[in-house]
Each structure stands twice: as C-alpha cells, then as structure tokens.
Amino acid sequence: MLRIVCLLVAGAVAALPADAPRKAFPYAYDQHDFPNGLRLVTIPTDYPNVVSVFIVVQAGSRNEIEPGKSGFAHLFEHLMFRGTAAYPPAKYQETLKAAGAASNAFTTDDFTAYHTTFSKEDLETVLRMEADRFQHLEYAPAAFRTETLAVLGEYNKNSANPVSKLFEVVRDTAFDHHTYKHTTMGFLRDIEDMPNQFDYSRTFFERYYRPEYVTLVVAGDVTPEATRGLVEKYWGEWKHGSYQAAIPQEPPQTGSRTNHVDWPTPTLAWIAVAFRTPAYTDIEKDQAALDLIGFLGFSESSELYRKLVIEDQKVDLLRADDSAHVDPGLFTVFARVKKDSDIDGVRDAIVAAAGGFREQLVPAARLDAVKRHLRYAFALSLNNSEAVAQAAARYVELRRTPETIDRLFDVYDSVTPEDIRAVARKYLVDDGRTIVTLTGGKAK
Amino acid sequence: MKALMMAALTVGLAAGAQGPKLVTLPGRSALVTFRIVFLTGAAEDPAAKPGAAALTAAMLARGGTREKNYKQIVDALFPMAASVADQTDKEMIVFSGTTHVDNLEAYYTLLRSMLLDPGWRREDFGRLRDDAVNFLRVSLAGNNDEELGKEVLYNTIYAGHPYGHHDVGTVSALQSMTIADLQQFYREHFTQANLVIGLAGGYPAGFAERVRADFSKLPVGAPKAAAVPEPKPIHGIQVTMVEKNTRSVAYSIGFPLSVKRGDPDYPALLVAQAYFGPHRESGGRLFARLRAERGLNYGDYAYLEYFPRGMFVFEPDPNLARQRQIFQIWIRPVEPPTAFFALRAAMFELDKLIRDGINPEAFERTRLFVTKNVNLLTKTKSAELGYAIDSGFYGIPEYGAYLKQGLAKLTAEDVNRAIRKHLRLTDLEIVVVAKDCAALRAKFLANEVSPMTYNSPKAADVVAEDKIIERWHMDWKPEDVRVVPVEGVFE
Numbered sequence: 001m002l003r004i005v006c007l008l009v010a011g012a013v014a015a016l017p018a019d020a021p022r023k024a025f026p027y028a029y030d031q032h033d034f035p036n037g038l039r040l041v042t043i044p045t046d047y048p049n050v051v052s053v054f055i056v057v058q059a060g061s062r063n064e065i066e067p068g069k070s071g072f073a074h075l076f077e078h079l080m081f082r083g084t085a086a087y088p089p090a091k092y093q094e095t096l097k098a099a100g101a102a103s104n105a106f107t108t109d110d111f112t113a114y115h116t117t118f119s120k121e122d123l124e125t126v127l128r129m130e131a132d133r134f135q136h137l138e139y140a141p142a143a144f145r146t147e148t149l150a151v152l153g154e155y156n157k158n159s160a161n162p163v164s165k166l167f168e169v170v171r172d173t174a175f176d177h178h179t180y181k182h183t184t185m186g187f188l189r190d191i192e193d194m195p196n197q198f199d200y201s202r203t204f205f206e207r208y209y210r211p212e213y214v215t216l217v218v219a220g221d222v223t224p225e226a227t228r229g230l231v232e233k234y235w236g237e238w239k240h241g242s243y244q245a246a247i248p249q250e251p252p253q254t255g256s257r258t259n260h261v262d263w264p265t266p267t268l269a270w271i272a273v274a275f276r277t278p279a280y281t282d283i284e285k286d287q288a289a290l291d292l293i294g295f296l297g298f299s300e301s302s303e304l305y306r307k308l309v310i311e312d313q314k315v316d317l318l319r320a321d322d323s324a325h326v327d328p329g330l331f332t333v334f335a336r337v338k339k340d341s342d343i344d345g346v347r348d349a350i351v352a353a354a355g356g357f358r359e360q361l362v363p364a365a366r367l368d369a370v371k372r373h374l375r376y377a378f379a380l381s382l383n384n385s386e387a388v389a390q391a392a393a394r395y396v397e398l399r400r401t402p403e404t405i406d407r408l409f410d411v412y413d414s415v416t417p418e419d420i421r422a423v424a425r426k427y428l429v430d431d432g433r434t435i436v437t438l439t440g441g442k443a444k
Numbered sequence: 445m446k447a448l449m450m451a452a453l454t455v456g457l458a459a460g461a462q463g464p465k466l467v468t469l470p471g472r473s474a475l476v477t478f479r480i481v482f483l484t485g486a487a488e489d490p491a492a493k494p495g496a497a498a499l500t501a502a503m504l505a506r507g508g509t510r511e512k513n514y515k516q517i518v519d520a521l522f523p524m525a526a527s528v529a530d531q532t533d534k535e536m537i538v539f540s541g542t543t544h545v546d547n548l549e550a551y552y553t554l555l556r557s558m559l560l561d562p563g564w565r566r567e568d569f570g571r572l573r574d575d576a577v578n579f580l581r582v583s584l585a586g587n588n589d590e591e592l593g594k595e596v597l598y599n600t601i602y603a604g605h606p607y608g609h610h611d612v613g614t615v616s617a618l619q620s621m622t623i624a625d626l627q628q629f630y631r632e633h634f635t636q637a638n639l640v641i642g643l644a645g646g647y648p649a650g651f652a653e654r655v656r657a658d659f660s661k662l663p664v665g666a667p668k669a670a671a672v673p674e675p676k677p678i679h680g681i682q683v684t685m686v687e688k689n690t691r692s693v694a695y696s697i698g699f700p701l702s703v704k705r706g707d708p709d710y711p712a713l714l715v716a717q718a719y720f721g722p723h724r725e726s727g728g729r730l731f732a733r734l735r736a737e738r739g740l741n742y743g744d745y746a747y748l749e750y751f752p753r754g755m756f757v758f759e760p761d762p763n764l765a766r767q768r769q770i771f772q773i774w775i776r777p778v779e780p781p782t783a784f785f786a787l788r789a790a791m792f793e794l795d796k797l798i799r800d801g802i803n804p805e806a807f808e809r810t811r812l813f814v815t816k817n818v819n820l821l822t823k824t825k826s827a828e829l830g831y832a833i834d835s836g837f838y839g840i841p842e843y844g845a846y847l848k849q850g851l852a853k854l855t856a857e858d859v860n861r862a863i864r865k866h867l868r869l870t871d872l873e874i875v876v877v878a879k880d881c882a883a884l885r886a887k888f889l890a891n892e893v894s895p896m897t898y899n900s901p902k903a904a905d906v907v908a909e910d911k912i913i914e915r916w917h918m919d920w921k922p923e924d925v926r927v928v929p930v931e932g933v934f935e
Contacts, residue, residue, distance in 0.1 A: 100816020
C-alpha cells in the first residue's frame with residue numbers, strides 16, 4: 001500500500017514546466033453525475049486508512065442578493081449543525097466522535113464547504129448522516145436565534161484584527177452593485193439583525209441546498225464503485241430545485257478610488273491597492289497571467305519585496321491576493337508599514353510596481369521561476385488525503401470538476417512575457433484601482 | 445518502517461553527547477522532509493536576554509549565510525517552492541522544510557549553510573528584531589485578544605520561572621539585544637548534544653549519515669543536567685485583567701499540570717480533555733453548553749499541552765514538547781453584558797466535570813475518538829516525523845502505538861480518578877482581556893448576580909442551570925484581581 005502512495009506522489013511533483021507536460025492534479029479520479037443533479041468526485045489517494053469528504057455548495061456571500069441579508073451564507077453554514085429529526089445535534093456529534101472525525105465547515109464569497117475527515121470504516125456512517133442533514137435539516141426558531149449569537153461571537157473574535165476591517169472597506173469601496181461589496185462575514189448591522197430572519201433562512205435553504213448546487217468530493221482510502229453506491233443510496237432521492245440567483249453585475253470602474261480607516265487602537269499601518277479583475281477562466285490567459293503577476297511583483301522573491309522589506313525595511317508584510325472568483329473580483333496588494341510617515345512612499349512604490357508590468361517585459365527566466373514555484377507549491381501541498389480533497393474542492397466550486405486544475409496549469413505554462421504585459425495593460429490600470437489605507441490610534 | 449523509527453527512539457533524545465541523534469522515517473516518496481531540532485529554547489534565554497533563543501533561530505532561518513545574503517537565499521528557494529521554517533519554544537527549536545527529491549541537493553546545501561554557517565548580518569538583525577517587536581506589540585498585544593490572553597496566562601503562571609516570558613522575548617530585551625548575544629547563544633546551545641536530526645521520505649541511501657556527519661561540525665556540547673523546576677504554587681483565584689480598547693471580553697483559565705506524555709495518567713486525562721473541550725471540535729461539553737445551547741460565543745475548549753496559534757490551525761504543531769505543562773480553558777470572546785456569566789458558566793462546567801466525571805457511554809465514545817483521531821494528527825509525513833521526535837523527548841514509543849496501548853486498558857473510573865486528582869476549581873489563574881476592566885473587576889469582587897437573558901426560550905435544564913450559574917460564588921480577594929494596561933504586558 002505504501003509503495004503505491006509514493007509512486008503517485010512521485011508522479012505529482014515531477015510535473016514541471018521544463019519537463020514533458022504532466023498533470024498538475026495527478027490523481028485518477030472518478031466523476032459521476034446523478035439524475036437529480038448531484039455530482040460526485042471520488043479520488044482514491046492510497047494514503048491509508050483515512051477518508052476526507054468535502055461537500056461543496058456553490059452558494060456563498062455572492063448569493064446574498066437581498067439588502068440586509070449579508071452574512072447569510074455563512075450563517076447557514078452554522079445552521080447546518082443544528083440537526084434533523086433522525087440526527088438531533090447531540091446524536092450527530094456523538095456519531096462524529098465515535099468516528100474519530102475532524103469536522104468543520106467554511107464559507108467564502110462563492111461557496112460553502114462542509115468537511116469531515118475520518119477512518120475509512122466510517123464512510124457509510126458519514127455519508128448517511130450528511131445526506132440526512134442536507135435533505136432534512138430541521139431547526140426551531142429558538143435554536144436559530146441562539147446560533148445567530150454564535151455568528152456574532154465569530155464577528156467579535158475577528159474584530160480585534162484590523163485586517164478584517166481593511167477587507168471590509170476595500171470591498172465596500174471597490175464595488176457598487178455586486179454582492180462582492182460585502183465580506184463573507186457580512187455587515188455588523190445585518191449580523192445583529194439575524195435573529196429576526198428565521199423565515200429568510202428557510203428560503204435560503206430551499207434555494208441553494210439542492211443537488212444541482214452540490215458536489216461531493218471524497219478523497220482517500222476509497223473506491224469509486226463503493227462510494228458511488230453509497231451516495232446513490234443516501235443522496236439519490238434528493239429533489240432537484242429550480243432557483244437561479246440574479247447576481248447584480250458590476251459595471252466597469254471608471255476612475256480610481258480611495259478610502260481610509262482610522263483604527264481606534266495602536267497598530268502598524270496597512271495599505272491595500274486593489275485592481276478589478278476578470279472572472280475565473282481556465283481558457284483565456286487573464287486569470288493565469290494575473291496570478292503570475294502576483295508572484296512576479298509582490299512575493300518574497302520580487303524586487304519590491306527586496307526593496308521594501310529586506311533593504312529599506314519600511315514594510316514587514318507584503319503580498320498579493322488574486323484568488324479566483326466566479327465573477328470579476330479584485331487583485332489586491334497588501335502591505336503593512338512600520339512608520340506612518342512611509343505610507344505615501346510605499347503606496348507609490350506599489351502603484352509603480354504594478355504599472356511597471358504595463359511597460360516592461362518580464363525576463364523569461366524570472367517568469368519560468370514563478371511557474372516552477374506554482375507547480376511545486378501545488379504538488380507539495382497534496383501531502384495527505386484531506387489536503388487533496390481540499391485542493392479539489394477549491395476548484396470544484398468554480399467549474400464543478402478537478403479537470404480545471406490541469407487546464408489552469410496548462411494556461412500558466414503558456415503565458416509569455418508579452419501576455420503578462422497585455423494583461424497588465426488591461427487590468428492594472430489607474431481607472432480600475434482602489435486604494436485603502438488604515439492607521440492606528442495612539443497608546444493611552 | 446515503524447520498527448526502525450522505534451529503534452531510533454529507544455535511544456532517547458536526552459541520552460548523552462554521542463553526537464547528533466537521528467530520527468528517520470525512510471520511504472519511497474518523492475518528497476523529503478527535514479525536522480532539525482535543537483533541545484534548547486526560550487527556557488535557556490540568559491536572564492537579561494529574553495528572546496535570545498528565538499532571535500537566534502530567526503537569524504538562521506530568515507537571514508543570510510556567510511556566503512549568501514538573505515535575498516540570494518530567498519531567490520534560490522523560490523523556484524523549489526521550499527522554505528526553512530523556524531519555531532522556537534521553551535525547550536525545543538525546530539527548523540523544518542520539505543523539498544522534492546529532485547531539488548534535495550540544492551535545498552540541503554542551503555539548509556546546511558543556514559544552520560551551520562550563518563551570516564550574522566547587521567541588516568538581517570535589524571529586520572528580524574523589528575519583526576519580533578512588532579509581533580509582540582502589534583500582532584499579539586494589538587490584534588489578537590485571544591492569543592494575548594493565552595500568552596499572558598503562561599507568563600503569569602510561570603512568573604519568575606525559566607518559562608516566564610514569551611518565546612519571542614520582551615520588547616525591552618529585544619531592543620538591547622546585540623548580534624554578539626545571539627552568537628553566544630548559538631555557540632552554547634546549538635550543539636551536537638542538543639541536536640536531533642529528523643528525516644522522512646525518499647532521500648537516498650547514505651543521506652542520513654551524511655547529514656549527521658555534516659552536523660557533527662557543531663560543538664560537542666554537554667547533555668542537559670537540570671530538570672525544569674515546578675512553577676510556584678498558586679493560592680486561591682488569581683486574576684490578571686488586561687485593559688484594552690476592544691469590543692468583547694476574552695478569557696483564558698489555567699493552572700500547572702503535573703502530567704505530560706509518558707506519565708501514567710496522561711491517556712486518562714487526554715480522554716477527559718477530548719470529552720470536555722476538544723480543540724475546534726463542536727463535540728465537547730464546554731462547546732455544547734456555552735456556545736451551542738446558550739450562544740455565548742464562537743467556541744470553548746480545553747488543553748493539556750501548549751497549543752499556540754489555535755485560532756489559525758486545527759491540529760497542534762509538533763515539536764513544542766515541554767517538561768512542564770498547564771491545564772487550560774479557552775473561552776473565545778464574549779459580549780460584555782454576558783461576560784461574567786460566561787466565566788461562571790466555564791467554572792460551573794469545570795466543577796461538573798470534576799464532580800460527575802464522564803459516564804461509561806461517553807467514555808467509550810471518547811476513547812474511540814482519541815484512538816482514531818491520532819491518525820489525523822499524524823496525517824502528513826512532517827507531522828509524523830515531528831511526533832516521533834516528541835516521543836523521543838518524552839521517552840515513549842511511537843505516539844499512536846503509545847496511545848492505543850494506554851487507552852486499551854483504560855476504564856471510565858480511571859478517567860474520573862485522574863480528573864479528580866489533577867483538575868481543580870481553585871488555586872488557578874484567570875486572564876481577562878477587556879475594555880473597562882475596573883467595572884468588571886467590581887462585579888467580580890462583589891460576586892454580583894449575573895442573570896442571563898436570551899433571545900429565545902431555553903430548555904428547562906438550561907434555565908435551571910442558569911439559576912445556579914448566575915450566583916456561582918468565586919472566592920475573589922481584591923489584592924488578587926489586578927488590572928494591567930495592554931501596552932505593558934510584553935515590554
């Protein structure tokens with residue numbers, strides 16, 4: 001068994017740009033669509049004994065289209081632990097416990113994922129119990145109101161960190177119409193109103209907790225045949241829905257924007273420089289080129305990092321975030337600045353570095369180093385079944401198939417210095433830019 | 445493979461000055477994982493130099509070598525997507541990283557020169573000292589109330605003890621630190637006697653011996669002599685309130701625990717902990733009663749071992765092994781109006797655990813959980829290797845085997861006896877991070893009734909418990925409830 005594991009891993013990390021093209025996602029997976037619209041992706045990994053199930057619901061804070069309802073996808077993630085007639089919360093927890101399971105969930109802009117990792121002999125138990133709560137979730141208004149307080153508690157534990165606030169303000173400033181205007185956590189005023197929204201919570205469930213929105217990713221010590229049989233048995237009767245959300249579209253940004261956050265307590269200053277981006281694509285080069293620019297321009301190997309962090313030592317954290325989104329999102333460079341008096345200079349340096357990609361061609365060797373980095377980083381991350389399931393889930397939410405991983409990595413390989421310049425000219429433009437700064441208060 | 449590893453471990457990590465010790469998990473994976481551990485750390489910081497160990501480790505892992513500056517190292521590691529991570533704790537410093545076997549030679553050459561031939565550059569020192577100060581002042585004291593509470597709890601319990609300062613040090617000591625201080629720490633403690641080389645994965649034949657030979661260039665050093673002493677006893681309920689302009693109230697509660705891995709009661713207490721407050725799991729008693737039933741906060745957990753960064757990770761990082769541990773309860777931030785009630789509820793649950801223990805049914809379920817869950821703790825090679833090194837530190841067999849053996853013969857009564865023996869309701873420290881501590885302090889000292897009002901009806905058992913909890917009496921003494929400004933805690 002162990003030998004098979006190792007050979008598979010060898011296949012994974014041998015896939016490098018300089019070599020013959022190999023799959024970035026090295027696992028032979030089985031993808032199956034059930035008549036009700038549910039999709040199952042089974043990924044035997046041969047890491048022994050353990051199985052990881054990720055249930056991906058293609059509904060996140062992007063789907064919170066009604067005013068006053070921000071944060072609902074995330075609230076729903078909490079409510080899913082409130083039980084059914086067959087598995088009240090205590091029984092659900094006891095069953096998980098007996099399986100030695102690690103179980104949790106998370107919500108993003110575009111999707112919600114429920115994940116459980118456990119010993120292989122408990123696969124049927126977990127699939128049965130999960131099928132039950134996705135089809136028969138039942139919570140009383142009292143339990144609903146209590147759970148809204150746990151969400152407020154989550155907001156509270158995040159609230160000591162200025163980065164949470166910075167994210168909030170970047171979104172709010174950069175978007176006018178699209179639901180990416182609010183973070184997944186939601187506006188505080190909406191969180192505080194959640195206890196009054198029981199009926200809407202049922203509407204949310206009826207809309208999105210339907211098989212056509214859901215993909216099961218099962219990775220680990222499993223076989224596709226047995227897994228498919230179990231999913232058919234427990235999830236086969238789930239009824240297809242009909243709801244399609246009308247997500248407001250954001251028109252192109254027509255001028256640069258700025259905003260500022262006065263943080264009440266002492267902290268180091270933050271700068272966020274954001275540019276509007278395209279929706280995720282594994283066909284066009286836009287997403288891939290922007291991902292590469294993130295590393296070329298703003299990673300620890302970048303010239304800007306050398307100058308600001310290593311040599312001038314004005315900044316202690318620098319990174320770019322270009323996470324893929326279903327709809328056009330943001331490419332954001334974040335920097336934490338040691339002295340407030342350096343904020344303007346650092347901001348200008350970031351803007352200039354972004355602008356540099358519009359003018360100069362990046363050296364081919366440098367581009368190749370970033371491509372190698374991406375391949376190795378992805379391959380090195382697939383070091384256990386849970387990580388494999390999570391990596392697949394992250395892409396399944398975008399295209400409902402791990403195939404998009406290989407497509408995206410193929411696009412990375414095809415990007416040239418000229419493509420980088422063309423994409424920078426299209427997206428890293430002054431009219432599509434939003435800059436938000438945050439500075440701390442004085443100590444008492 | 446397990447047999448090989450166990451053979452290596454039976455040597456024990458503190459056995460003597462026979463050269464670097466090896467812990468190996470060879471396999472045919474294309475990945476090679478390193479865990480280079482030095483059995484030293486913040487507990488051996490010179491008295492006037494708290495932070496010397498951590499800053500020395502940072503200079504090695506995040507600074508240049510004699511031959512290459514830091515930028516050149518970053519550029520060399522980047523295409524491999526590899527890194528050298530440093531983690532300094534009280535008794536262990538670990539440098540860890542994973543590389544593809546294709547890059548093994550290049551990676552190892554860098555790693556070796558970073559650890560054996562550091563550059564000690566002034567510009568690296570300035571940057572890393574800034575990082576350390578900003579970590580303490582900004583990332584910890586400024587932006588993370590929960591971790592702040594936990595670290596203040598440790599500092600308070602271990603005041604005047606080798607564990608009595610944060611691993612990263614204090615701001616004033618960092619500001620007066622010199623490169624010479626770090627070089628001295630390096631010479632004295634980065635020795636063969638302190639070194640454990642952990643290797644896992646598909647490295648070639650003879651590679652482990654080559655690494656050992658290379659690292660034999662370090663000074664021989666002497667084996668550790670003194671054991672870490674017990675902390676001073678705590679009398680009654682000692683409270684440290686950290687005054688901070690913050691939205692909610694965070695708690696950490698704890699007291700020294702005389703049990704660690706390898707001790708007879710460890711498996712029993714692990715079952716108790718997994719029943720009472722398993723980390724970031726919704727199946728624990730504390731979580732069920734405080735969060736799920738009452739909606740007081742985002743989560744409530746309990747610990748037998750040091751577990752930093754718990755808000756960011758689901759499994760503990762290995763190589764934080766310590767001779768001394770505390771029992772700790774983590775109450776995540778609560779809304780100020782319910783803050784006193786939440787603290788009382790935690791004490792009520794701890795009391796209930798001590799009085800009622802665990803019933804046979806819950807015991808069987810929790811034992812099964814611990815038995816199976818260990819597979820998840822060691823799900824990566826790096827974690828498996830880290831646990832193997834820790835097992836050497838504690839003088840136990842491979843962790844999973846050790847637990848399975850200890851759990852097999854365990855009974856519910858064993859667990860309840862261990863709970864009664866080791867857990868308690870008094871002689872403990874409470875750390876509170878809050879705004880307007882003076883008002884909260886007055887409520888504490890008056891033992892003011894703290895009734896709960898909910899936004900929905902509650903079950904009869906919750907209502908009945910609330911009547912007890914709202915008047916839960918704590919034996920506060922004014923001189924034992926201190927308020928300290930956040931600005932001073934790590935200075």
